[in-house]
Amino acid sequence: MADLPQESSASDGSTPKDATPDGSPQKRPAPDISPSSTTPPTGNTTADDPDRPDDALIDLGEVSLSDWHAHIGTMTGVGFLTVARRLPALIRHAVQMAWRASPRDTLATISLSVLGGMFTAFGLLATTGVLQALFSSGPTPDRVRAALPSLLLVGAAATLRTSLQAGAGWAQSRLEPQVSRIAEKQLYELTSRVDLICFDDPDFHDSLQRARVRGVSMVDSVVNSAIDLLTGLIGIGAAAGVLGILHPVLLPLLVLAVVPDAWAAVRSARMRYTTMYAMIPLYRRKWILTNLMAERETAAEVRSFTMRRFLMRLYDAVAGAEQEAVLRLARRQTVARVIGEALGGLGTGLVYLALGILLAAGAVPLAVAGTAVLAIRSGQSSLANLMYSTNRLYEEGLYFTDFLDFCAEARARMGPERPRPAPAAFERITVDDVSFSYPGKEEPALDHVSIHIDKGEVVALVGENGSGKTTLSKILAALYEPESGTVLWDDVRVQDVDQDELRRHIAVIAQDHTRWPLTAKDNIAMGLEKGDEALYASAEVAGADQVVAELPNGYRTLLDRRFKDGHEPSGGQWQRIAVARGFYRDAPLLICDEPTAALDARAEHTLFERIRRHADGRSVLLITHRLASVRYADRIYVLDHGKVVEQGTHAHLMAFDGIYADLYNIQASAYSPAEVTRAAGQ
16 A cells, blocks of 8 residues: 555554563464455455455555554553552643643632542541440430431531532533643644654654644543542542541551552553554554545545545455454453452452451440441542542553653754844845755755855756755745755845744745635735735736636635535636735745646746746746746756756756756657647647
8 A cells, every 4th residue: 555654664663573562472463464464354355346356465554563662661561659650740740731721720629629528537527426426325316316416517517528529520620621722722832833844754743643643632631530539539538537547457458449449440551551552553544544535635536446445445454453452452451450359349348357356356336337337438439539530540641641742842843042033135045055854864855055046036946856846945945944054045044043034034836735724815815914905916916816706705715615605726726826825925035836737838828927027026936847937047956866966047058958958858849840740640
């Protein structure tokens, strides 16, 4: 499946081949869906798909679940003590996030929960007075009357506790949307600010994927789980405090019911996280396949090339691997829970046995024993909530940590602040001995390149695919930063100035322009507001005014057919809108990267004429494969394998008879009289 994006290699996350996703010895192999597999999924027979052989290879890249090892050392060896050490840091980060979202609601939630726990303890102690009065000697009416004051205290404590818990729950529910908002804002502020080169780094992309898919969505859950855990701890603390006051022996016995369930919760969380983490490449591949079968952009080719059965076979292989992993996870988690609950039940039995022995020995009075039973039940209820919260917090905290790690990585990749203001204009832009390589690539995309662009010039970059033209244009657009060499606007190094400010003085018309699901006006203005006159003028220069004139609501038409009353322009119409987008910016440097790729010959000629007229004192960097369009450029640079191999005017380069002349003659030959006559004869 070579046309699907390849995920990161084993070094980005693969398990040893003799281990399961959680690091334990592999007892049963995962389904073989590697590229070497020749066994098609059930139901995909030759009769079902006669155009494709039954033993066709299914190339799924790194989807095999055994190709993952990242985090094995930290995740698979996690035990209860590790979790206990990890939880305080998670709680601290969660509380900090909650405090940033709303200090008032955070303080209210925590303080009301603490007060609720205090009244729980007070109510349990007051219960002792009730039981002592009821178990004392004398007529029953007298004993009931003696118990009334304590009963009133118990009722008041219960009422206050319920009110405080309701208030804490209300404050906690207010926190959730505020925390979600601040977390999402933080994530997308960072993703929109990091350097463009980060998106060409597979490691960064995987980190971003984890933060987006699960990390940011877990932030509010982590905050809730942290608060629930604190509430559970307060409840257990209240019960433990009461048991310690009633009799010191009862306190350590309560621990017997805690440890087994805690172990089971930690074990279950670790199993789930390691499995889900291992399947991130699988989820991404499944997402790609589902988009191929369900998106409008690919629907035509899926049908034209009868891809449905082929894509379904790939999807079935991926979904089968996912199903097998999830079922295996459920089985192992069930075993862990059963063991934990069995040991927890044994611990609870020992607690009641010890209480019976204390009663039989006369070590505690009956009233105290009755209160102890209530305290133990309260403690077990709080323990259940604590274990559930611990399980959730630990599991969600792992994803939350992915979010925190990505945010830290993104901040580190932003580089230092560049306070020097960017120049608003130039007399000459100089690219001096610039080299640049993409992450993970050994050969440089640019190798010691030097060019210059003077004010008002039209400069063209030509060369075959992969020669470095677009990379050089992105460096000039301040989207990439060179590894060596420098770019100057007159005598100012662009590496030293504020990049966002510099980009405001550069307009880019890209071949792979974005088709924004916005109105026609916003697709041209791109967030700038320069008035209707500038909007109409830029649209007219680009020929986009003719496109807008055909739209049902003019500039207010939404350019996306997926929405009600939306309209979808053709490829050529989108190209004109993208050109108008560049003209509207009215910048001293205009970079045109294949601006006429989707236009017909007449529209292409007209657009280039308009670009020349629009230049008028501006500098234009033109990148195109259609060399007839660069004949009148002031200077042409020919790139080959990241190097400038030729430069000069069209006439000079044709006389030089090098790469440019060869490419130009190849294109021109298609329009020679002999070729035209031959084509007409066919």
